[in-house]
Amino acid sequence: MNSVVELFNDENKKFVKVCAPMVRYSKLQFRKLIRLYDCDLCFTPMIMADSYVRSAQARAHEFQSDTDDRPLIVQFGANNSSDFINASNLIIPYCDGIDLNCGCPQRWALNDGYGAQLLKNPEIIKDCVRQFRNRFPSNKTISVKLRLLVDNRKSVDLCQQIEATGISFITVHGRTAIQKNQPIDQECIKLINESVGVPVILNGDVKNLSDAISMHEYTGCKGIMSARGILHNPGLFAGHKITPISAVINWLNIYHTNFLWFHHHLVFMCDRLLSKNAKNTFNQLRTASDVISFLESQFHIPNVLSSNRKLGKELSGISGTYYQNVVKQKNVSSQSEDFMESSFNLFE
Numbered sequence: 356m357n358s359v360v361e362l363f364n365d366e367n368k369k370f371v372k373v374c375a376p377m378v379r380y381s382k383l384q385f386r387k388l389i390r391l392y393d394c395d396l397c398f399t400p401m402i403m404a405d406s407y408v409r410s411a412q413a414r415a416h417e418f419q420s421d422t423d424d425r426p427l428i429v430q431f432g433a434n435n436s437s438d439f440i441n442a443s444n445l446i447i448p449y450c451d452g453i454d455l456n457c458g459c460p461q462r463w464a465l466n467d468g469y470g471a472q473l474l475k476n477p478e479i480i481k482d483c484v485r486q487f488r489n490r491f492p493s494n495k496t497i498s499v500k501l502r503l504l505v506d507n508r509k510s511v512d513l514c515q516q517i518e519a520t521g522i523s524f525i526t527v528h529g530r531t532a533i534q535k536n537q538p539i540d541q542e543c544i545k546l547i548n549e550s551v552g553v554p555v556i557l558n559g560d561v562k563n564l565s566d567a568i569s570m571h572e573y574t575g576c577k578g579i580m581s582a583r584g585i586l587h588n589p590g591l592f593a594g595h596k597i598t599p600i601s602a603v604i605n606w607l608n609i610y611h612t613n614f615l616w617f618h619h620h621l622v623f624m625c626d627r628l629l630s631k632n633a634k635n636t637f638n639q640l641r642t643a644s645d646v647i648s649f650l651e652s653q654f655h656i657p658n659v660l661s662s663n664r665k666l667g668k669e670l671s672g673i674s675g676t677y678y679q680n681v682v683k684q685k686n687v688s689s690q691s692e693d694f695m696e697s698s699f700n701l702f703e
């Protein structure tokens with residue numbers, strides 16, 4: 356079965372709803388949550404292919420998944436095809452496809468030939484795609500996520516060149532590598548979509564379901580991807596205008612191993628649910644018990660949270676206080692902690 360290609364071909368779906376790769380945030384726990392709210396396809400955070408190949412510690416820390424965590428695309432950062440293929444080889448049994456990051460605009464990435472720098476070296480991108488397609492079965496997708504070039508015709512030309520090498524789909528973040536908060540260029544994404552035969556996923560500025568629908572209708576893109584929008588409202592693709600309280604409760608019922616991420620996500624999710632004063636207090640909390648007590652009182656949901664707290668237990672660890680919740684992960688492929696610590700804020 357080719358689940359990702361089938362997803363794009365599913366005539367019952369207007370478009371495929373996609374969660375973006377987000378360093379630190381699009382991890383297993385968050386993917387579990389958003390799959391409960393109509394998200395069809397998830398990307399892992401970018402994983403550096405060379406470290407993944409060379410270091411058992413990196414492998415242990417950077418990728419965590421389970422049998423329910425599908426369909427799943429693993430995104431690698433790579434500046435050469437051999438790291439890309441070797442890393443893909445190790446992880447391919449646990450995912451549905453591999454994506455090459457061609458959009459990271461950070462200085463370190465550009466200096467070392469990663470991310471958006473690859474747009475200037477399309478031969479490396481094409482080499483990665485060709486080699487992947489020659490080696491792995493056709494039910495595993497190969498894709499790239501890229502930013503626009505300054506000249507729209509060059510963006511179209513690049514996508515056509517990549518398509519010719521056998522790519523499965525292309526994600527286009529509608530900004531150039533130097534643009535930060537400008538509105539995305541939907542016109543160029545539309546042009547790319549009309550110029551290639553493979554599915555295109557639009558990315559950028561999708562803050563609610565209406566944005567997703569109108570961008571899909573305007574550009575014709577078969578996929579719509581959200582990053583910051585879904586981080587702030589995990590119920591976005593299910594049509595919720597702000598985070599539904601059920602998502603907060605569901606988050607507390609997912610097994611967490613790292614207090615900082617557990618808390619950070621709640622800070623994002625509750626941004627529009629709490630008053631300014633309440634946010635100030637909530638953001639300072641440092642233990643899972645305090646977080647839970649706070650949410651119990653704010654959202655008047657004592658029974659659910661109290662029973663979880665009785666069943667859960669707090670653990671002390673190097674990254675702070677951990678909360679072991681009631682729902683345990685099944686068939687975890689490998690353990691993930693904070694290997695990407697150094698890349699935090701890379702994309703913000």
Ligand SMILES: Cc1cc2nc3c(=O)[nH]c(=O)nc-3n(C[C@H](O)[C@H](O)[C@H](O)COP(=O)(O)O)c2cc1C
Nearest residue numbers: 375376377378400401528559560561581582583702
């Ligand atoms: C916290 C954070 C982490 C990100 N990490 C990645 C990443 O690992 N790989 C990637 O291709 N893009 C990454 N991005 C960029 C997003 O995937 C997306 O392209 C960008 O935020 C624009 O989409 P948005 O307007 O929906 O936020 C990240 C963005 C954020 C905010």
